[in-house]
Structures are given as C-alpha cells and as structure tokens.
Amino acid sequence: MEQSTKIQHKNKGGRPRRLDKLLTPKRPPGRPKGRWITYAQARAFARQFRFNSYKEWVKYAKKRDKKTGKRLKPIEIPTYPHVAYKGKGWIGVDDFLGIGSARYFPYEKSKIEARKLRLKSARTWFKWWATYKPVTVPRNPQDFYVEWEDWNTFLGNKNLTAQQKSKQHISYKEAQKLIHQLKLKHKGEYRQWHAANKPKHLPSHPEDRYKNKGWVSWKDWLGTSLIARLESKKNNTAVLYIAHHNNMPNNVFEIVVDNIGKQSVIEKQRQTGFTLIKIYKAELEIKPKVDGILLRYCRGYWEGNRQFIVNNLPQMLFELDEILLWA
Numbered sequence: 001m002e003q004s005t006k007i008q009h010k011n012k013g014g015r016p017r018r019l020d021k022l023l024t025p026k027r028p029p030g031r032p033k034g035r036w037i038t039y040a041q042a043r044a045f046a047r048q049f050r051f052n053s054y055k056e057w058v059k060y061a062k063k064r065d066k067k068t069g070k071r072l073k074p075i076e077i078p079t080y081p082h083v084a085y086k087g088k089g090w091i092g093v094d095d096f097l098g099i100g101s102a103r104y105f106p107y108e109k110s111k112i113e114a115r116k117l118r119l120k121s122a123r124t125w126f127k128w129w130a131t132y133k134p135v136t137v138p139r140n141p142q143d144f145y146v147e148w149e150d151w152n153t154f155l156g157n158k159n160l161t162a163q164q165k166s167k168q169h170i171s172y173k174e175a176q177k178l179i180h181q182l183k184l185k186h187k188g189e190y191r192q193w194h195a196a197n198k199p200k201h202l203p204s205h206p207e208d209r210y211k212n213k214g215w216v217s218w219k220d221w222l223g224t225s226l227i228a229r230l231e232s233k234k235n236n237t238a239v240l241y242i243a244h245h246n247n248m249p250n251n252v253f254e255i256v257v258d259n260i261g262k263q264s265v266i267e268k269q270r271q272t273g274f275t276l277i278k279i280y281k282a283e284l285e286i287k288p289k290v291d292g293i294l295l296r297y298c299r300g301y302w303e304g305n306r307q308f309i310v311n312n313l314p315q316m317l318f319e320l321d322e323i324l325l326w327a
Helices: 019-023 039-047 054-062 093-097 107-116 122-132 151-155 162-168 172-182 187-197 218-222 226-235 262-272 284-297 313-323
Strands: 239-244 252-258 275-281 298-300 307-310
Touching: 039 093, 054 093, 107 151, 122 151, 172 218, 187 218, 239 262, 252 262, 262 275, 275 313, 284 298, 284 313
Parallel strands: none
Antiparallel strands: 239 252, 239 275, 252 307, 298 307
C-alpha cells in the first residue's frame, strides 16, 4: 500500500494551518511591538561595552543568563538597531557602537572642554568645529547627548535664549511706530541698523517674531507702503502753528512746531492769550518744502528765539495751505 505524502492537520474539520505560520516563532512576552527607547538612549547603552564590531553587539544582544534564561540586554533595546532605527537616527555601526573617531567624550567632559573655548553661541561652535574637526566631540551635541540641556549651559555663557529674548520685545504696533521714524528703505537697511544698534526691545527678524501677531510685510513694517504712510500721518500728533503776541510788532510772529499736538497749543493760548493765526499738521515728508517757504518770507526778529519778521503773511499762508493740512 502506497504511503500518503499529504500533511496531516490536527484541526480536524477546519481550515488547514499555513506552513509559514508554523515556522515563524512567536513574539516573546514583554515589550509591546514597536516601543523601543530612543536611538540616542540605545546608543549610549551600547557604547559602554566598547564593542569593536556589530557582530560582537549581536552576540551580546542574544546572550542569556545561565540561571534565569533571560537575555542580558534590556528588552526596550532592539537586537538589530539598524532595522529598528532606520530613518529614526541610525547613521552607521561606528556611530552606534562608538568605534574609531566616534568615541566621543562623555557629556560632562565635552561640556568642560567646550567652556574652555569661550564661545558665545551655537553659530560660533559650528564654525569652530568645521575648522578643527575634533574627533572627541560631536558636531551636533544637542542631537548626540541624551543629557543635553541647552547651548548656554553647554558653552557656559549667559546669553538669553530665543524665548527669553522674545519676552523683552515690545508689541508689533509699538515697534512699527518706532521703525517708521527711522525712514529705512528696505530689509537690508533694517538688518544693518539692528546689527549696529542691537536694541533689546526690537527683534532682528520681525517677520518671524511677529508672525500671526500683526506682521503684514516688510513694506508695512518699514512704513514704505501707502497704507503705512497714511497710518503714520494719522498717528503723528505734531503741529506747526503761527501766532501773534500782543507785545510784538504787527509784522512779528511766533512760528513753532509743537510735538505734543493741538491740545498743547490750545493750552498755551489759554495761559498766555496770544492770537492763533494758523495751525497745521506737521508732516516730516514735506518739511524741506515748508522750510523753503519760511525762508522766503521770514527772517529772525531776535537771535535764538522763535519769533520772525514776516514780510508777506497772506502770501506765506497761501503757499502753506497748498501743501499742509489744517490741524
């Protein structure tokens, strides 16, 4: 009688079990699938053994305690890190095991050595590292060390963090008013001005600092757009007024710019009783034109004060009315 070559299944009456499932070992109990510790933490653990090859690491990772039968390696660390950490920090075997030039100082030692350099920022650190390429400290310590704190602590300086600096900055509207007075023409001029003056209350990159907090554009920030110019005029309270005092000759007038505004002029008038001839909004953009008109019709009455002899008051007022708005 010919012997049957068919596979005998124990689950009678049900679907036959797949051979590939029979050959695949079951996942051991313990760590849930996919929950490894971070690459930096696993690397720090592996480096303490000073393995010289990946083969040595795998041999250790599979080794079990003779008494308990449990693996010596913590269950949270993968046996094959090149698979588990692919795209999640894995660079290579040398980096993971600390072989050759990858044998960096421990964090505390690196911090001591870094402070000896007296570097002021992360930017100067990267520049120094690119120049000397040391084999004892990594280029990116913030990514390498599990113990990493921040750049100020690592370099031992007292620079403010970006978050601390942002708390010193004034609001967008307040900053915008100050910047409009500088009459800067483009972004490059602002960068140069900020680098030269280093104002603590204004950011070097306002487009980032005030994003979603009022930022519109560089033209709006610098006051070069039409809307910004109109807004600047609306916020400008300075006035130019022409007045005549009772104790002055008929052709002598006081011509003054009051930066506080119209109410300040009215208060002065109430106190001194002078006659207010005209009051205009003082616009900085056309100040040269205004000065030209005043030079044509006025000459100093008394050196050092603000009183002028006006030779043709009606004509002067007519020309000022052409270019200035009444306050």
